[in-house]
Amino acid sequence: MTSTKRATEWDERLAPSLTDIEDLANRAYAELPDEFRRLTLGVVIRVEDFATQDVLDELKIESEFDLLGLFQGVGLAHDSAAPQTGRMPNMVFLYRRPILDYWAEHEETLGQIVTHVLVHEIGHHFGLSDEDMEEIEAAAG
Structure with a gap:
């Protein structure tokens, strides 16, 4: 593929x-x-x-570009079997702008990065090790 053709493919594209x-x-x-x-x-x-700024402050993160994702909730290791009223659901946040910034600086596809951040943050729900999360990512393709 020529460089002109590759450049033309990006002419009409917007950031994800x-x-x-x-x-x-x-x-x-x-x-x-x-x-x-x-x-x-x-x-x-x-x-x-x-x-949010509150999240960045709580985690003592200086730049909003330094946090790609976050698990918020009660991990399985800390969850009780008894139902709890009023508790918010467990959530995984993915932060688009830091993910895009990371993508621009690394040799990975956007899909690989999103998968990695998602698995890593869900892994916090389980209290998984980095090795466990790598195996899950590999199984996801």
Whole structure:
């Protein structure tokens, strides 16, 4: 492919939107192993441009570009069997702008990055090790 043809392919493209990243995340989630998805039923996946300032302050993160994703909720290791009223659902946040910034600086596809962040954040729900999360990512393709 010539460089002119490659450049022309980008002429009309816009940066991936929140919906585009959400679509990538939903596809990545659908490709995770069945037993993993069964254990995460009820986890809400949200895509936002950046984490809130309160989140950044709480985590002592200086730049809004330094946080690609976040698990918010009660991990399985800390969850009780008794139903709790008023508790918010477990959520995974993916932050579009930091993800796009990371994508621009690394040799990975956007889909690979979204999958990695999603698995890593869901892994916090389970208290998984980095090795466990790598195996799940590999199983997701």
